[in-house]
Amino acid sequence: xxxxxxxxxFSKFFKFQDxxxxxxxxxxxxxxxxxxxxxxxxxxxxxxxxWNSLPQSVVDAVSINSFKNKLDSFGKYFIEGY
Numbered sequence: 001x002x003x004x005x006x007x008x009x010f011s012k013f014f015k016f017q018d019x020x021x022x023x024x025x026x027x028x029x030x031x032x033x034x035x036x037x038x039x040x041x042x043x044x045x046x047x048x049x050x051w052n053s054l055p056q057s058v059v060d061a062v063s064i065n066s067f068k069n070k071l072d073s074f075g076k077y078f079i080e081g082y
Contacts, residue, residue, distance in 0.1 A: 002027050002051075005064065013044040025056040
């Protein structure tokens with residue numbers, strides 16, 4: 001969805017962060033504040049922290065299958081690290 005591989009309209013769900021930070025990847029998403037519990041539980045709000053924590057190598061995957069494989073590898077490393 002972030003790279004335009006999906007037909008869903010990205011802008012209806014997410015916004016990119018406007019400012020550059022030294023950490024993270026190029027596709028960091030902005031998380032809007034939510035005052036209602038209903039909004040806090042939306043999919044688009046729940047996935048942002050996880051997405052922003054991914055390394056550049058996972059986000060740069062060239063295909064969906066490549067992304068899934070890299071995500072699985074990262075998840076195993078992440079879990080073993082704790």
